[in-house]
Amino acid sequence: MNTNGNLYTIVYTAIIVVVVAGLLAAAAVFLKPSQQANIKAETISQMLQAAQFETDGLNNAQKLDKYAEEIDHAFTIDAKGAKIKDLGVSRDNIELVDGLKAQNYAIAGKSGFVLELPVYVFKNGVSIIPCYGAGLWGPVWGYIAIEADGTTIKGTYFDHDSETAGLGARIKDDPAFRGQFVGKKIAWSSKPQFEIIKGGAPEGQENAIDAISGATITSEGLDKAINTWLQAYEPYFSSIIKAEEE
Amino acid sequence: MKLKDTFLTPIFKSNPITVLVLGVCSALAVTVTLKGALVMALSVTVVTGLGNWVLSLLRKGIPNRVRIIVQLVVVAMLVILVDQVLKSMEATFPVAKQLSVYIGLIITNCIVMGRIEAFALGNKPFPSLVDGLANGLGYGLILIIVAFFRELLGSGTLFGYQVMPAGYITNNLVILPPFALILIGCIIWVHRALDKELQEK
Numbered sequence: 001m002n003t004n005g006n007l008y009t010i011v012y013t014a015i016i017v018v019v020v021a022g023l024l025a026a027a028a029v030f031l032k033p034s035q036q037a038n039i040k041a042e043t044i045s046q047m048l049q050a051a052q053f054e055t056d057g058l059n060n061a062q063k064l065d066k067y068a069e070e071i072d073h074a075f076t077i078d079a080k081g082a083k084i085k086d087l088g089v090s091r092d093n094i095e096l097v098d099g100l101k102a103q104n105y106a107i108a109g110k111s112g113f114v115l116e117l118p119v120y121v122f123k124n125g126v127s128i129i130p131c132y133g134a135g136l137w138g139p140v141w142g143y144i145a146i147e148a149d150g151t152t153i154k155g156t157y158f159d160h161d162s163e164t165a166g167l168g169a170r171i172k173d174d175p176a177f178r179g180q181f182v183g184k185k186i187a188w189s190s191k192p193q194f195e196i197i198k199g200g201a202p203e204g205q206e207n208a209i210d211a212i213s214g215a216t217i218t219s220e221g222l223d224k225a226i227n228t229w230l231q232a233y234e235p236y237f238s239s240i241i242k243a244e245e246e
Numbered sequence: 247m248k249l250k251d252t253f254l255t256p257i258f259k260s261n262p263i264t265v266l267v268l269g270v271c272s273a274l275a276v277t278v279t280l281k282g283a284l285v286m287a288l289s290v291t292v293v294t295g296l297g298n299w300v301l302s303l304l305r306k307g308i309p310n311r312v313r314i315i316v317q318l319v320v321v322a323m324l325v326i327l328v329d330q331v332l333k334s335m336e337a338t339f340p341v342a343k344q345l346s347v348y349i350g351l352i353i354t355n356c357i358v359m360g361r362i363e364a365f366a367l368g369n370k371p372f373p374s375l376v377d378g379l380a381n382g383l384g385y386g387l388i389l390i391i392v393a394f395f396r397e398l399l400g401s402g403t404l405f406g407y408q409v410m411p412a413g414y415i416t417n418n419l420v421i422l423p424p425f426a427l428i429l430i431g432c433i434i435w436v437h438r439a440l441d442k443e444l445q446e447k
Binding site for chain 1: 330
């Protein structure tokens with residue numbers, strides 16, 4: 001058979017492409033549930049770590065158990081800080097707001113995106129809010145745990161898509177970087193509300209930490225991500241602080 | 247060529263990285279931690295092995311003019327499958343995330359297409375499978391050696407466990423890609439010193 005003819009070539013490539021596409025589609029459908037379960041468990045584990053709960057050595061199911069045990073309630077808010085709806089927090093129905101990227105667009109005011117910011121409140125009064133922005137090579141995002149007083153940071157957890165290992169990736173891998181946030185205060189009324197400063201926070205400034213040397217763009221990106229999202233949450237937390245003072 | 251030689255030659259005598267100098271880019275990128283290097287080595291081994299096998303099975307029917315495209319389609323499929331499987335398993339999910347784009351970039355690894363062109367299209371399926379696996383392992387061997395030194399000196403850990411004494415100051419140079427290049431250079435040097443056949447007159 002002539003394997004170099006035009007018709008043969010076209011039919012052959014068509015068959016190969018269809019078979020490959022079919023296999024990939026089947027794999028994607030088949031593997032999607034387990035991939036999403038992994039992502040969900042990871043998100044939950046990151047929120048727990050931001051709130052200073054221990055998740056080392058827990059498997060996916062145990063992470064979900066731990067979350068269901070510690071969480072009190074969760075809900076979404078709009079731009080004015082008013083509650084939109086509740087999110088499920090029971091073990092069988094854990095609801096999270098996926099798509100931080102879409103929310104990031106909504107904060108930026110891009111048309112077609114509806115602002116629906118999540119707040120997760122643990123039984124010890126700690127609230128978790130996410131943040132999302134651009135690093136050097138790809139997105140950076142994370143979770144900020146805020147104490148019941150609405151200003152003190154309980155802890156943070158940051159993640160990234162493709163920051164340089166050993167440099168930008170330290171926002172995730174370096175406990176010392178994360179540790180700097182603990183006990184800092186968010187200055188809700190000032191702008192920026194929180195700062196990541198090269199060379200470290202000046203003495204007495206409570207809303208700043210030291211940037212990562214060798215990872216300037218990642219540090220700046222994270223700084224911007226945090227401030228953009230804090231700005232969006234400002235109405236909600238201001239009202240909490242006000243309510244507490246009265 | 248005997249099957250044993252088909253298997254052993256790519257691992258030592260004509261190692262893809264140290265002798266053929268293929269796949270160096272990824273060797274610089276994924277060797278910061280041993281875990282990442284190990285997963286990358288296994289992924290590449292699976293892709294080179296299965297890629298060689300599938301294309302050896304198809305070799306008589308592939309139209310010569312679109313040969314490279316057919317190879318590319320098959321290899322791309324295998325790489326996507328490996329990526330999807332890594333992301334779906336609880337044990338490999340964190341590593342897959344850490345390797346991020348580099349799993350997808352296996353498709354650009356010259357070893358994969360190189361072995362298909364050079365070996366699989368001219369040999370029977372089983373020897374091709376062995377050749378593919380052996381090339382993947384030869385690549386993986388160097389990756390593991392490089393990652394061992396980089397993780398030990400750069401992070402003071404091995405597989406994430408602290409092995410250097412407390413107070414060890416981690417070396418940032420080791421974490422950056424240039425050091426991997428220096429290490430690979432040293433490995434090539436040792437390899438050539440041991441194997442006289444590799445030395446040019």
